[in-house]
Amino acid sequence: MQEAKFYKKLDNLTVVCELCRHFCTIADQQTGICQVRKNINGELFSLVYGYPAALNVDPIEKKPLFHFQPGSLSYSLGTLGCNFKCANCQNWDISQAKNTTSLNLPLSRGTSLVEPEKIVSEALINDCSSISYTYNEPTIFAEYALEIMKLARAKNLKNVWVTxxxxxxxxxxxxxxxxDAVNVDLKSFDENFYLKNCRAKLRPVLENLKTLKKSGVHLEITTLIIPGLSDDYEMLKSLAEFIVNELGDDVPWHLAKFSPAVSWKLKKAPPTSEEKIFEACDIGKNASLKYVYAGNIPGDERENTYCPACHELAISRFGYEIERFDNHGRCAYCDKNLDIFE
Ligand code: SF4
Incomplete structure (x- = not known):
């Protein structure tokens, strides 16, 4: 087990974890909300450092990132645990791995320690141009991610967080x-949704989005449209306006369909209709966002990138397959910059 980096010690063997905005106060022998950071005799340890629960070579489009190295492969990893408790979570088997003692610490799912060097070498062997920290929330395995990120940078690999x-x-x-790039899941613009559905707060996410954009990191945003929970017209309008006014009209916005069958606790909820996704796309377009994408509707034109100036097709997509008609990130017809990081 690896001692955590982001915490401070209090009296009586208690610690405060300072890694995420929950700032959990953790008594001796207890874990924080994410269940993978444990106080052992007054010191905080990461239970997942070096133990990925999932490792895959993914198209970058799967993150989703549509304007970052389009068509490239990204070596993708995640561990167990999450600092949110989203009822709709689709990776809940790893993110909500419960009761750490039943999983035989460390939380490795039977794998052996995977050193950061091994992750980077596997990314290179598999022709990936980036490493993605994804599947569960990368914040909760930040010490592990950071070591990999430093090594990846030295080998000219990009680092991507899906968070x-x-x-x-x-x-x-x-x-x-x-x-280098981040896709932030902005789940709603309603504080109550965050409190009830995720057991978290909206405001810190909005603050971090502004910091990320100001820092120059490539930013895209995803919103899952859940019928009755995160599909309200006015809420989505406010969310789209926040992106335009506070982050910029060049930030791509992905609207994703909800699937109850694979969700953690919303199995009886209805799936998102295509009409709802199209309505949300219109909200984004009417708010003047340049790039709004319908997710999980293969073959629909709303998955393509069109030039925001002359409206010619720049990148067509079918699932994770893409075909490019742009000229190195610029429109082949009118030379407009398409805000693509190559
Ligand atoms: S990372 Fe985990 S332990 Fe630390 S503050 Fe967040 S939820 Fe709590």
């Missing part, structure tokens, strides 16, 4: 020098 955006300032400060 709920709930990291603390100190976590953000530590990762920003090595972070």
């Amino acid at each position: 709920n955006g709930y990291m603390s300032d100190s976590c953000l400060e530590a990762i920003l020098p090595y972070l």
Whole structure:
């Protein structure tokens, strides 16, 4: 087990974890909300350092990132645990791995320790141009991610986080020098949704989004449209306006369909209709966002990138397959910059 980096010691063998915005106070022999950071005799340990629960070579489009190295492969890893408790979670078998003692610590799912060097060498062997920290919330395995990120940078690999955006300032400060791209899950613009559905708060996510954008990291945003929970017209309008006004009209916005069958606790909820996704796309377009994408509707034109100036097709997509008609990130017809990081 690896001692954690982001915490401070209090009296009586108690510690405060300073890795995410929950700032859990953790008594001796207890874990924080994410269940993978444990106080052992007054010192905080990461239970997942070096123990990925999932390792895959993914298309970058799967993150989803549509304007970052389009068509490239990203070596992707995640561990157990999460600092959110989203009822709709689709990776709940790893993110909500419960009761750490029943999993035979360390939380490795039977794998042996995977050193950061091994992750980087596997990424290179598999022709990946980036490493993605994804599947569960990377914040909760930040010490492991950071070691990999430093090595990846030295080998000219990019670093990508797919995150709920709930990291603390100190976590953000530590990762920003090595972070190239991020997809933040902005789940709703309603504080109550965050409180009830995720057991977290909206405001810190909005603050971190602004910091990420200001820092120059490539930013894309995903919103899962859950019928009756995160599909309200006015809420989505406010969310789209926040992106335009506070982050910029060049930030791509992905609207994703909800699937109850694979969700953690919403198995009886209805799936998202295509009409709802299309309505949300219109909200984004009407708010003047340049790049709005329908997710999980293969073959629909709303998965393509069109030039925001002359509206010609720049990148067509079918699932994770893409075909490019742009000229190195510029429109082949009118030369407009398409905000693509190559
Ligand atoms: S990472 Fe967040 S949820 Fe986990 S122990 Fe630290 S403050 Fe709590």
